[in-house]
Amino acid sequence: MGLRDNGTIGQWNYGTMELCDCGTMEQWDYATIPQWDYVTMGQWNYGTMELWDNGTMRQWDYATMGLCDNATIGLCDNGTIGQWEYATMGLCDNGTRGTRGQWDYATMGLCDNGTMPQWDYVTMGLCDNGTMPQWDYATMGLCDNGTMSLWDYATMGLCDNATMGLGEMGLGDNGTM
Incomplete structure (x- = not known):
């Protein structure tokens, strides 16, 4: 790379x-x-x-x-x-939601008007109001309040202080590329 x-x-x-x-x-x-x-x-x-x-x-x-x-x-x-192609992602030429652009709730979790609905917690980990919920530490390394937590070094190469670690992604200890 x-x-x-x-x-x-x-x-x-x-x-x-x-x-x-x-x-x-x-x-x-x-x-x-x-x-x-x-x-x-x-x-x-x-x-x-x-x-x-x-x-x-x-x-x-x-x-x-x-x-x-x-x-x-x-x-x-x-x-x-x-602008997304209408046939590809269900959007009109101007980038807005079209009639055929209404996604199935189970597919992408969008309401008929194109706004974000209540996501299934298990699917995307969002609360019913669309905010970030308490993620499993092992899954995404987020604290209970939704802020970034200590990532597992072996998973994403981050140090305990949430800065980028050396090795996994070829990044320096201070998080620089």
């Missing part, structure tokens, strides 16, 4: 794994996962999962993570969620 010796996200090497339109191997652009072949991965736009030189995330293209030009599972240029 391009981690530097100091644990930060590094620049991707020039010359690895990009697919050309013809499906052959091509060079990667500097510090980015670039355009994929339309047939191979659904026409990813330049900027898909692109990292700045300092390792931070750049703006995602509108069609990032989408399989089509209609921005299926699309993100806007500013990184916000874009």
Whole structure:
């Protein structure tokens, strides 16, 4: 994943794994996962999962993570969620809930008007009012009041003080990348 010796996200090497339109191997652009072949991965736009030189995330293209030009599972240029394809996730072209966009409560827990309903505690661990409940420590490492607790080092590589630990994710003791 391009981690530097100091644990930060590094620049991707020039010359690895990009697919050309013809499906052959091509060079990667500097510090980015670039355009994929339309047939191979659904026409990813330049900027898909692109990292700045300092390792931070750049703006995602509108069609990032989408399989089509209609921005299926699309993100806007500013990184916000874009308009979802109606047939894919049940949203109208303007991103609002449509008639066929009403999700089954059991499937995604959305009410007919698209708002969040009461989630099943067992499913997503949310209380009836939609707030975070008391999570099982072993499951998500949250305290009874819903705040972040001490994570198990072996599970997520976090130290007892909830900072990022060394080893599991290649992170420094102080939580830096």
